Structure formats: structure tokens, C-alpha cells
Amino acid sequence: MNKFTSLIENLRGVPLAMWATLATILLFVVNAVLTAFSINPIILSDDQVFKFVSYAAALCSIAYLGWKNFDFTDKARAAGQILTLLQQGYVTVTTILKYAEEIKNTNNSTTQNNIETAQNASGTESGGK
Numbered sequence: 001m002n003k004f005t006s007l008i009e010n011l012r013g014v015p016l017a018m019w020a021t022l023a024t025i026l027l028f029v030v031n032a033v034l035t036a037f038s039i040n041p042i043i044l045s046d047d048q049v050f051k052f053v054s055y056a057a058a059l060c061s062i063a064y065l066g067w068k069n070f071d072f073t074d075k076a077r078a079a080g081q082i083l084t085l086l087q088q089g090y091v092t093v094t095t096i097l098k099y100a101e102e103i104k105n106t107n108n109s110t111t112q113n114n115i116e117t118a119q120n121a122s123g124t125e126s127g128g129k
Contacts, residue, residue, distance in 0.1 A: 082096060
């Protein structure tokens with residue numbers, strides 16, 4: 001029973017893409033075995049299967065290209081604005097990299113100041129008791 005429980009615990013972290021891949025492989029294997037024994041698991045003509053796969057591929061392509069080419073998230077919109085500024089010549093890559101480094105240093109120093117303030121506050125409290 002413990003082995004079964006540990007197996008279930010390990011399966012919780014498996015990504016959805018892995019499950020989809022395993023399900024697809026299982027379907028292909030089952031289909032191949034059934035076809036080998038002259039059992040037709042798909043009751044569709046070749047033309048119908050071809051049309052279905054073609055339509056599915058077209059819809060997936062449209063969805064993927066739409067997701068990749070349109071800025072749906074805040075980060076994607078910000079990156080698009082930065083890219084526009086670069087293309088129009090208002091900023092350079094060097095300017096953006098310097099600005100990003102300044103922000104990173106400011107955030108690091110702010111974090112360090114917060115840590116020091118917290119340490120000083122806890123030291124003051126323990127020293128005052």
C-alpha cells in the first residue's frame with residue numbers, strides 16, 4: 001500500500017504536457033494493436049479523418065500564432081512598447097540594459113536596507129528587554 005501511495009504522490013508533479021503525450025501514445029498503440037487484429041477502432045472514412053486533422057491543425061495554428069503575435073499579458077505589452085521604442089530609434093539596447101541594471105541595483109539595495117532595518121528593529125527589541 002505504501003508503494004501505491006508513494007507512486008500517487010510522485011504523479012502529482014507530472015506536467016499536463018506529459019499526460020497529453022502519454023495519452024496520445026497510448027491511443028496510437030491501442031489503435032495499432034486493434035488494427036493488427038483486423039478490428040477497425042475508428043469508424044470514419046479516410047477523408048473524414050483527413051478533414052478533421054486538417055481543421056484541427058488549422059485551428060491550433062491560428063490559436064498559436066494569435067497567442068505569439070498579440071500581447072495578451074502586461075509583460076508582453078511592456079516588451080512590445082520597448083521594442084517599438086528601439087525600432088523608432090528613441091532608445092538603444094545599451095540604454096535599456098543600463099536602465100535595467102540600475103533598477104536591479106536599486107531593488108537589491110532596497111532589499112538590503114529592508115533586511116538591515118528588520119535586523120536593527122529585532123536587535124533593539126531584544127536589547128530593550
